Amino acid sequence: MSDRLLSPVVDEDGAPFWEYAARGELRIQACAAPGCGELRFPPRPCCPRCQSFDSEWLPVSGRGRIWSYVVPHPPLLPAYAEQAPYNAVVVELADAPGIRLVGNVVSGPHAALDSVDPGRLRIGAGVRAVFCPPGPDPSAAPGVTMVRWQLER
Known part of the structure; x- marks a missing residue:
């Protein structure tokens, strides 16, 4: 694991x-x-x-706002250490206030966890859901399409 x-x-x-x-x-x-x-x-x-x-x-629309975030230091698992620095965010959905989902902000559906500079993250920043399908990457979740987030421009 x-x-x-x-x-x-x-x-x-x-x-x-x-x-x-x-x-x-x-x-x-x-x-x-x-x-x-x-x-x-x-x-x-x-x-x-x-x-x-x-x-x-x-x-739901898949749009939301960053409610909270953290950049973990140090990563606890080797697969995460290889992608540091990365973020973990809590997103409150725009059309379902009070519903919050945990994930990562990435630059696109197939991007690595470290694809967004942590300095770009802000509480309240607009995001939209992107779907990261399972693929050949051995560090990906096997057989599960992950919901991640992309900053709105």
């Missing part, structure tokens, strides 16, 4: 998120109970507002 980037754990509740990401779509789980519609992330079986087990996956 230490020579690979960390991979998400795909469980039953979150599997649709990764399936949509593989299609280049960002969707968020929502309560499907009449009159509720509460958005929730991370995905879970029960609505925290009304306790319904009915859910659906709604498309």
Whole structure:
């Protein structure tokens, strides 16, 4: 494991998120109970507002703002050390306030984690989702399309 980037754990509740990401779509789980519609992330079986087990996956624009970020020092795993300095960000979605996703800001869908100078990152900076499909790179998450972020110009 230490020579690979960390991979998400795909469980039953979150599997649709990764399936949509593989299609280049960002969707968020929502309560499907009449009159509720509460958005929730991370995905879970029960609505925290009304306790319904009915859910659906709604498309979102993929636009957001950097809510927080860090440039880790020193990297803990060799695969990350090779890409330092890189960033880890928390992004609040523009059309789903309160929903925050963790990821990395990169220069494009196939770019390395260190492809954006950390000095360009700012709290509140606009970003949009990009989808990094699995590929031949041995440090990539096997079989999982990652949602990463690109700075808006």
